Amino acid sequence: MNxxxxxxxxxxxxxxxxxAKIFAKNKIQLILCGRRTDRLAQLKLELGxxxxxxxxxxxxxxxxxxxxxxxxxxxxFQKIDILINNAGNAHGLSSIQDGNIEDWDAMIDINVKGLLxxxxxxxxxxxxxxxxxxxxxxSIAGKEVYPNGNVYCASKHAVNALNKAxxxxxxxxxxxVSAIHPGAVxxxxxxxxxxxxxxxxxxxxxxxxxLQANDIAEIIYFVISRPIHVNIEDLIVYPTAQxxxxxxxxx
Ligand code: NDP
Ligand code: 8X3
Numbered sequence: 001m002n003x004x005x006x007x008x009x010x011x012x013x014x015x016x017x018x019x020a021k022i023f024a025k026n027k028i029q030l031i032l033c034g035r036r037t038d039r040l041a042q043l044k045l046e047l048g049x050x051x052x053x054x055x056x057x058x059x060x061x062x063x064x065x066x067x068x069x070x071x072x073x074x075x076x077f078q079k080i081d082i083l084i085n086n087a088g089n090a091h092g093l094s095s096i097q098d099g100n101i102e103d104w105d106a107m108i109d110i111n112v113k114g115l116l117x118x119x120x121x122x123x124x125x126x127x128x129x130x131x132x133x134x135x136x137x138x139s140i141a142g143k144e145v146y147p148n149g150n151v152y153c154a155s156k157h158a159v160n161a162l163n164k165a166x167x168x169x170x171x172x173x174x175x176x177v178s179a180i181h182p183g184a185v186x187x188x189x190x191x192x193x194x195x196x197x198x199x200x201x202x203x204x205x206x207x208x209x210x211l212q213a214n215d216i217a218e219i220i221y222f223v224i225s226r227p228i229h230v231n232i233e234d235l236i237v238y239p240t241a242q243x244x245x246x247x248x249x250x251x
Pocket of ligand 2: 138139140141149182183184185245
């Protein structure tokens with residue numbers, strides 16, 4: 001029986017939700033986070049059949065709420081073995097001159113600062129315990145810059161840098177750090193990017209077989225289930241039809 005505990009941000013949708021499902025079936029205790037309480041409650045009900053589940057509702061942009069929520073964890077969930085820094089989104093797709101400042105704030109605040117707040121609330125205890133695993137969900141947008149992707153790409157380049165920084169700083173504390181950088185995954189991502197415009201969002205995934213959230217979740221589980229001496233540093237994962245951030249073989 002595996003009694004490891006994982007903390008997953010952005011567990012209410014897409015990659016985070018699919019990861020929660022795989023972890024649950026592998027008996028990893030779960031702390032599931034997001035802003036949508038109805039979805040958190042549903043997940044607790046669904047996954048509670050397989051493992052112990054607790055949920056935390058907070059916005060990662062809110063520093064105080066983030067620390068308060070994590071401080072409030074029941075005793076049996078306080079020793080976190082695995083942190084999946086997954087919460088994030090793109091907001092808008094515009095040239096630098098036309099970009100919306102609120103969108104820029106959201107992407108920097110959620111994808112970069114939110115990831116840092118959660119990490120700061122959890123990693124010091126991993127250091128005390130001299131063990132832990134951090135998986136940062138980056139993006140191909142953290143490896144390349146594409147037209148109109150400017151600030152989202154900058155935020156994911158920051159995640160890529162922080163992933164490397166964490167691995168260096170946590171190396172002497174026996175903490176494994178990995179990043180997974182997906183290409184196109186069919187989730188709510190594009191609906192958020194295009195502010196609810198379903199037609200625009202659906203067009204992103206037309207004419208090729210996009211990755212599904214479960215494809216990335218299976219890889220996350222593979223990464224965290226390697227023997228203790230193995231750390232997969234960095235993975236770029238594309239759909240077969242994708243060759244770079246901008247090259248897609250559509251029908
Ligand atoms: P989804 O939109 O399906 O899921 C995003 C998750 O992040 C939701 O659970 C959402 O929960 C959570 N979230 C968003 N904003 C906040 C916030 N302010 N506070 C707390 N939680 C928040 O997208 P994906 O599953 O695709 O995205 C997951 C990660 O994967 C992101 O970091 C994204 O950048 C990255 N990624 C996605 C790719 C794709 O093509 N889909 C490709 C490469 C990387 P809630 O709304 O309930 O708060
Ligand atoms: C999501 C993939 O190409 O839309 O990070 O940036 S992309």
